[in-house]
Amino acid sequence: MRKIILFLVICVGLPFLLLKCMGTAQSKESITVSNAFANPTMGDLKVGAVFFDIQNKGTIPDAVVAVETPIAARAELHEHTHENGVMRMRQVNAVELAPGQLVKFEPGDLHVMLFDLKKPLKLHERFPLILKTRVGLKMTVMVKVEDRD
Numbered sequence: 280m281r282k283i284i285l286f287l288v289i290c291v292g293l294p295f296l297l298l299k300c301m302g303t304a305q306s307k308e309s310i311t312v313s314n315a316f317a318n319p320t321m322g323d324l325k326v327g328a329v330f331f332d333i334q335n336k337g338t339i340p341d342a343v344v345a346v347e348t349p350i351a352a353r354a355e356l357h358e359h360t361h362e363n364g365v366m367r368m369r370q371v372n373a374v375e376l377a378p379g380q381l382v383k384f385e386p387g388d389l390h391v392m393l394f395d396l397k398k399p400l401k402l403h404e405r406f407p408l409i410l411k412t413r414v415g416l417k418m419t420v421m422v423k424v425e426d427r428d
């Protein structure tokens with residue numbers, strides 16, 4: 280009986296554990312961010328916007344739920360909306376990322392808004408942006424300041 284239990288633990292338990300570990304590892308590395316950029320700030324303007332492509336390459340649904348950067352007092356997830364022909368921005372609490380989904384943060388659409396910049400965004404400089412997701416991922420992305428309107 281003992282041997283059978285041991286056999287069961289090794290043959291049933293181990294693969295299950297391995298699968299579980301692999302599953303976790305996959306979900307942790309499943310979000311990729313590319314093409315991150317911000318436009319340079321003009322004059323004394325203390326706000327900026329960051330854009331990037333983000334893709335959920337894993338198998339579980341996730342969402343971007345928070346953003347922060349050491350170069351600004353506050354960072355928010357924003358989207359543009361059109362109301363009666365007027366373009367507005369509003370803060371969103373989360374940007375959903377279904378498995379396989381690619382979401383583009385781009386001018387006129389989703390963006391990360393930076394408030395109270397501690398220094399101006401200068402052309403060709405880079406700064407870190409930290410993204411937090413619902414499942415608990417925390418990713419640091421380097422944002423390049425580029426002129427790309």
Ligand SMILES: [Cu+2]
Binds near residue numbers: 328357369390391392
């Ligand atoms: Cu905004």
